[in-house]
Structures are given as structure tokens and as C-alpha cells.
Amino acid sequence: MDFENTWNVVSKDFAIFKQKRSIIYALIIMPVAIGIAFPVITFFIRNLSQSSYVALLPVFTALLFWFIILAAIIPVAVASYSIVGEKLEKTLEPLLATPLTDGEIILGKTLSVFIPCILATYLGAVVFMIGSDIISFQNWVTFCILIGLRPSIYL
Amino acid sequence: MIDAENLTRKFDEITAVDDLTLHIGEGEVFGFLGPNGAGKTTTVRMLAGLISKTSGTARIGEYDIGNSEDMQKIRRMIGLLPENVGLYEALSAYQNLDYYGRFYKISKEQRQERIEYFLKMLGLWDQKDLSAGKFSKGMKQKLAIARALIHDPKILFLDEPTANLDPEAAKTVRDFILELKRENRTIFLNTHLLSEAEKLCDRVGIIKTKLLAVDTPENLTQSLSGIKTVIQLETINDKIIMAVEKLKPGKVEVSNNKLIINVADPELENPDILKVIETAGGRVQLVNEVTSTLEEVYLKYVRGE
Structure with missing residues (x-):
């Protein structure tokens, strides 16, 4: 296994992702929008219902579920370009004629989907946590849960 | 340089290449002629290690295509221009070549030098930063040929290099192949353009699942x-x-x-x-x-x- 070859596959995929607007949207706009929208929603719920912080906890738990959905949606958008794109553009054939091994290709493709997706969800989670911590909780409990749980969901 | 003995490939019940025995010497330009579906592309795919053989043996240089360790060495020796160019359309011409150059462990300076040499030679240097998706068919084909040559391979497999090209682009590609021939590379050329085979090839083989004839174009005629x-x-x-x-x-x-x-x-x-x-x-x-x-x-x- 030559990690230089693997990284070459990953960096090429990143260069392609940069050109595809739909991937940029999926990676940045979706997590950030959810990260901002949810604290704002809870802020209004609290103001309108005059409820206590404790009563808001189930609402947050429900909203956190959206980050699991996000974890399912983003890789689909990214992987469809990374793997199906190679097949569609018929680039697999010349690639297989290089000294690259199958394992290197598979690892490269896995990383090129895993890395941006995990970063995107972290980004969304950080935005969400900072937003909700400032607005309601003033602690870092959910932040720690997200950082701890996220990688296990992807793997 | 390329020695195939009784090479056979079957797809389920269909035999694509039947009992192919063929010897191609170093520096030879060998033309493989045959109608669509005659097994030309299948042969190239087998020799380049993209698909496995059903039976028979084939050696490229001293390496056996059936052995996976040898196959890695073969892949460093060969350059392949597939039927479909298979370029990354979102990447620039330069990036496309650079990406492939890295797999052969060519140093950065050498990659730059070679990419510049090929792109200038094929008249694509001015478009080096343009994404390959914006290229015309002829330009894509030329870029794919440059990609096959980036690691200076001894053996080149060209699968219908001038198909779908306008006459001028086809001539540029043909002249380039003649240039490669002068550099003493072994070239395996799949084509169904007979005039092309006559102009470029030292020997031609006619295949229709089975190899029907092999000789110089003069002797055949x-x-x-x-x-x-x-x-x-x-x-x-x-x-x-x-x-x-x-x-x-x-x-x-x-x-x-x-x-x-x-x-x-x-x-x-x-x-x-x-x-x-x-x-x-x-x-x-x-x-x-x-x-x-x-x-x-x-x-x-x-x-x-």
C-alpha cells in the first residue's frame, strides 16, 4: 500500500469537488444552515412559551437527530461524484492501467468522501453548539457528545 | 516485446478472443485490424491487465500478464490510450497529466518538463489551464495520448487513436505516432482504418475473434x-x-x-x-x-x- 498514491487520488477528488457547486452546497451550506436555524428556532420557542431551560432539552435532543440525517445525506452527494463520476467519465480504465493497486484506489476513494463529510458535519455541529450554548445552555455538554459520536456514525 | 500464446478470453458463452498467438518485436508498430466486436479492444485490455484472460499466456517483455506482481511492473512499462479518452473534465489539461504523472513517481520538475514538452508538441500548451471538458474531441484525444506517454513507456497501446477525429486532427495524431515510431517505441495500434494501418504499421494482424492473418501490409496485399x-x-x-x-x-x-x-x-x-x-x-x-x-x-x- 503506497499512501502517496492514495493521497494523490484524494487530492485529485478534492480538486474536482472544488469545481462542483452542488458538492460545495452540500458540504457547507446544509450543515451551517441547520446549525444556525435550530438555535434560532429554540430561541423563539423559549421566548414564546416562557418555558424553562430544562423543558428545552427534549427539543434539542429532537433537533440533534437532524445531524444524523445530515450524516446520511452529505456522503451520498459527495460519493456520487467521487465514485460514480469515475465510471461516468470513463476515467476508471486509464486509472487501472497505472501502477495504482485496487486497495489504494478504494482507500483513496473512501478518504475522499470521509474527510470532507466529517469536516462538514463538525462545522455544522460547531455552529449549532456555539449558537445553542450562547442562546440557552451556557455549557459544552452537547458539543462533546457531537464530537465524540460523529466519527462512529460515518465509519 | 509482446508475446501471446493461445490467449483466449470468454465472456460467459461468448468467445471474444480465441486462441491468439502473436509475437511483436521491440520497436515494431503493429496494427490490429478487425470489424467492431472482433476482439481488438478485449486483447488490449487483457495485455494491459484491465481484464483477466480465460486461458493461454502472454508476456510483456519478461513479465507474465497472469501474475499480479509482474502486472505491476508491466503497468510501469505500458501506456494506454483507451477507446474512450476518460479525462477528468473538471480538471485542467495540466492537472490531468500531472495526476497521472504522480503515479509513476516522476519528480515534480520532470513532470513539469514532460507536460510542457507534450502539450507544446501537440499544440495544447496555450490551453493548459483550460478544463478538459471544454476541449474538442481532437484536443481530448491528443491530451489522452500525452497522458499515455507521461511516464515514457516502452510499449504503447493505442485503441483507435483517430476514431471520431476530423481529417486534420487525425493527421496530427498520425504524424505524432510516426514520431513515436522513430523513438523506437513498440506500438500496438487498434484500428479499423485500413489506410492508417498501411501508413503507420510495420506489420498488421487481421482478427475476427481468431487471428486470421499476420504479415507486413505489402506481403498481405x-x-x-x-x-x-x-x-x-x-x-x-x-x-x-x-x-x-x-x-x-x-x-x-x-x-x-x-x-x-x-x-x-x-x-x-x-x-x-x-x-x-x-x-x-x-x-x-x-x-x-x-x-x-x-x-x-x-x-x-x-x-x-
Whole structure:
């Protein structure tokens, strides 16, 4: 296994992702929008219902579920370009004629989907946590849960 | 350089390549001719290690295509231009070549040098930063050829390099192949353009699942119907025809004021024929030699005549 070859596959995929607007949207706009929208929603719920912080906890738990959905949606958008794109553009054939091994290709493709997706969800989670911590909780409990749980969901 | 023995590939019940035995020497340009679906691409795919063989053996240099360790070494030796160019359309021409260059562990400076050399040679240097998706078919094809050459391979597999190209682009590609031939690379060229094979190849093989014939284009064309001498006369009459028939019984055809005679050795036989015609009172206007074309040979084999 030559990690230089693997990284070459990953960096090429990143260069392609940069050109595809739909991937940029999926990676940045979706997590950030959810990260901002949810604290704002809870802020209004609290103001309108005059409820206590404790009563808001189930609402947050429900909203956190959206980050699991996000974890399912983003890789689909990214992987469809990374793997199906190679097949569609018929680039697999010349690639297989290089000294690259199958394992290197598979690892490269896995990383090129895993890395941006995990970063995107972290980004969304950080935005969400900072937003909700400032607005309601003033602690870092959910932040720690997200950082701890996220990688296990992807793997 | 390329030695295949009884190489066979089956797809379920269908045999794509049957019992192919072929030897291609170093520096040779070998043309593989055959109709669509004759097994040309399958052969290249097997030799380049993209698909496995069903039976038989093949060696590239001293390495066996059936052995996965050898295959890694073979992949460093060969350059492949597939039927579909397979470029990353979102990446620039330069990035496309650079990406492939990295897999062969070429240093950054050397990659830059080679990419510049090939892109300038193929007239694409000014478009090096343009994404490959914006290229015309001819430009893509040229870029794919440059990609196949980036690691300076000894052996090149070109699968229909001029298919779908306009005549000018096809000529550029052909001239480039001739240039590569001068550099003493072994080239395996799949084509169904017979004129191309005639211009470029040292030897050609005609395949239709089975290999039907292998020889130089000259030998193939001569083997079919030999050489013919066409003599155009001012006027033709029975006396002349009779005289020539007497010299070459059964080998003479008459068409308008032309005599078409099958000869084995034109340099030896033509003077005698002309002498007989002169004696019979004929006045020769023109003497020509014709051989059958590669197209005729190809059709004969492919139709199984």
C-alpha cells in the first residue's frame, strides 16, 4: 500500500469537488444552515412559551437527530461524484492501467468522501453548539457528545 | 516485446478472443485490424491487465500478464490510450497529466518538463489551464495520448487513436505516432482504418475473434492476387490479345484498350510482354503496376472468402 498514491487520488477528488457547486452546497451550506436555524428556532420557542431551560432539552435532543440525517445525506452527494463520476467519465480504465493497486484506489476513494463529510458535519455541529450554548445552555455538554459520536456514525 | 500464446478470453458463452498467438518485436508498430466486436479492444485490455484472460499466456517483455506482481511492473512499462479518452473534465489539461504523472513517481520538475514538452508538441500548451471538458474531441484525444506517454513507456497501446477525429486532427495524431515510431517505441495500434494501418504499421494482424492473418501490409496485399501489370494500348485487337495469351496463358484480362496481366516478377516479365505486343503491332501508351489494396485483403479475410 503506497499512501502517496492514495493521497494523490484524494487530492485529485478534492480538486474536482472544488469545481462542483452542488458538492460545495452540500458540504457547507446544509450543515451551517441547520446549525444556525435550530438555535434560532429554540430561541423563539423559549421566548414564546416562557418555558424553562430544562423543558428545552427534549427539543434539542429532537433537533440533534437532524445531524444524523445530515450524516446520511452529505456522503451520498459527495460519493456520487467521487465514485460514480469515475465510471461516468470513463476515467476508471486509464486509472487501472497505472501502477495504482485496487486497495489504494478504494482507500483513496473512501478518504475522499470521509474527510470532507466529517469536516462538514463538525462545522455544522460547531455552529449549532456555539449558537445553542450562547442562546440557552451556557455549557459544552452537547458539543462533546457531537464530537465524540460523529466519527462512529460515518465509519 | 509482446508475446501471446493461445490467449483466449470468454465472456460467459461468448468467445471474444480465441486462441491468439502473436509475437511483436521491440520497436515494431503493429496494427490490429478487425470489424467492431472482433476482439481488438478485449486483447488490449487483457495485455494491459484491465481484464483477466480465460486461458493461454502472454508476456510483456519478461513479465507474465497472469501474475499480479509482474502486472505491476508491466503497468510501469505500458501506456494506454483507451477507446474512450476518460479525462477528468473538471480538471485542467495540466492537472490531468500531472495526476497521472504522480503515479509513476516522476519528480515534480520532470513532470513539469514532460507536460510542457507534450502539450507544446501537440499544440495544447496555450490551453493548459483550460478544463478538459471544454476541449474538442481532437484536443481530448491528443491530451489522452500525452497522458499515455507521461511516464515514457516502452510499449504503447493505442485503441483507435483517430476514431471520431476530423481529417486534420487525425493527421496530427498520425504524424505524432510516426514520431513515436522513430523513438523506437513498440506500438500496438487498434484500428479499423485500413489506410492508417498501411501508413503507420510495420506489420498488421487481421482478427475476427481468431487471428486470421499476420504479415507486413505489402506481403498481405501481394499474397491475395499477386501483382498485375496494366498495359494501355492505342488500339487493341485480337492479334495482340492472342500473342499475349500465348505468352501468359490464362493470366490476361482485357478491359477497353487495356490489358491486365498477372505477373509474378514484373521486372523480369514485363519486357517480354511488351516485346510481344510490339511485334504484334500494338502501340503501348502506358504501363502500370497494380496490387490489390489492403482493403481487398481485409474484406477477403473478414468475410471468410
